[in-house]
Amino acid sequence: MRDAVRHFLSEFIGTFALTFVGSAAIMQATQGGGNLVAVALATGLVLAIFVSAFMHIGAHFNPAVTIGMLVVRRIEPVMAGLYVVAQVAGATAAAFVLKASFPAALFAATRGGGQSVSLDVTSGQAFALEAIGTMLLVWAIFGTAIDHRAPRIGGLGVGFAMAVDILAFGTLTGASVNPARSFGPAFASGIYEAQGIYWLAPITGAIIAALIYEKLLLTNEPEPVDHGAIGSQP
Secondary structure, X not given: OHHHHHHHHHHHHHHHHHHHHHHHHHHHHHHOOOOHHHHHHHHHHHXXXXXXXXXXXXXXXXXXXXXXXXXXXXXXXXXXXXXHHHHHHHHHHHHHHHXXXXXXXXXXXXXXXXXXXXXXXXXXXXXXXXXXXXXXXXXXXXXXXXXXXOXXXXXXXXHHHHHHHHHHHHHHHOOOOOHHHHHHHHHHHOOOOOHHHHHHXXXXXXXXXXXXXXXXXXXXXXXXXXXXXXXXXX
């Protein structure tokens, strides 16, 4: 029971932080005339910080990542369900805290710092961008945090991957690559535009990326003696 609470809290806190900082950065940038670099930096940094802080527990902070890990059997189904509930709850809580803390007009104008699909792209293009962005994120997770040959850089690679996604196509879809991150502000603002894309595209991308890395890029070499089981306590 205690282990379940520990995992729930780490996923809740990490996703809360990601949504709170990411959405707040969007609202602040909008108020200041728009600054994609600031949004990318804030989102990437907060993800890097909290992945580093909680990676000894799990640190998915993203239902798509959790489902990708479930498909390649790196998390049990019951625990995966716990993770997703915690992630959605954390993102939703963050959105409502922002709603209570930021000026109402700014929150409404930015949909709580949520994402929306630009009129310049079709639904199919938005789906492809979100799926590919999630694939890049998941490969960064595998290559820097899961693979036993991974460099010891904490969550830095994961945060950089998130920042790169935002810089690459943030103006077109918001570069959510995270269903919970999109759902929280949508629920708090009452505007559910493109939620199908923001759920299905990241999940699709995460599954593809996880299968490619697990089946084609990982080796069968034994784990180094100083490297514990993934997600274990030190």
